[in-house]
Amino acid sequence: MRPPVGNLDDRSRPPRRHPERRSTPAHRSPAADRKASRHTDDHDQPVRSFPALLKHLATLTRNDLRYGTDHTTPLVPTLAEPTPTQRHTFALLNAPIPLTINGK
Numbered sequence: 784m785r786p787p788v789g790n791l792d793d794r795s796r797p798p799r800r801h802p803e804r805r806s807t808p809a810h811r812s813p814a815a816d817r818k819a820s821r822h823t824d825d826h827d828q829p830v831r832s833f834p835a836l837l838k839h840l841a842t843l844t845r846n847d848l849r850y851g852t853d854h855t856t857p858l859v860p861t862l863a864e865p866t867p868t869q870r871h872t873f874a875l876l877n878a879p880i881p882l883t884i885n886g887k
Contacts (some may be wrong), residue, residue, distance in 0.1 A: 820828050828868065836872065843880070 814825070822830055831839060843865055847858040865873075865880055873880050 831868075839866070840869060840872060841882075842866075845882070863878075 803813055811819070818824055818830055824830055842863075844863045846861050846863070848861050849858050860882075862880075862882060869880070
């Protein structure tokens with residue numbers, strides 16, 4: 784009976800080309816350990832992943848308010864107060880905080 788094809792063990796594995804080039808495990812810096820343990824940066828701002836930042840930016844909302852029960856009263860667009868993270872993100876982008884979505 785033949786051995787299964789593709790079944791490699793230590794004896795049949797080809798030798799490493801550069802056995803002296805083994806990589807060492809990466810070590811975190813003390814600052815990175817602090818940041819990971821506190822979930823904040825050195826300025827006590829929350830540390831977020833890119834998807835988490837996008838979700839946080841999506842919480843900046845505009846609400847159209849109508850005072851009273853008459854449907855003919857004008858709508859008053861009201862922008863939610865941006866958080867410091869949202870303000871800082873738009874400042875880094877050198878862009879104003881949008882007051883409308885797609886010109887609406």
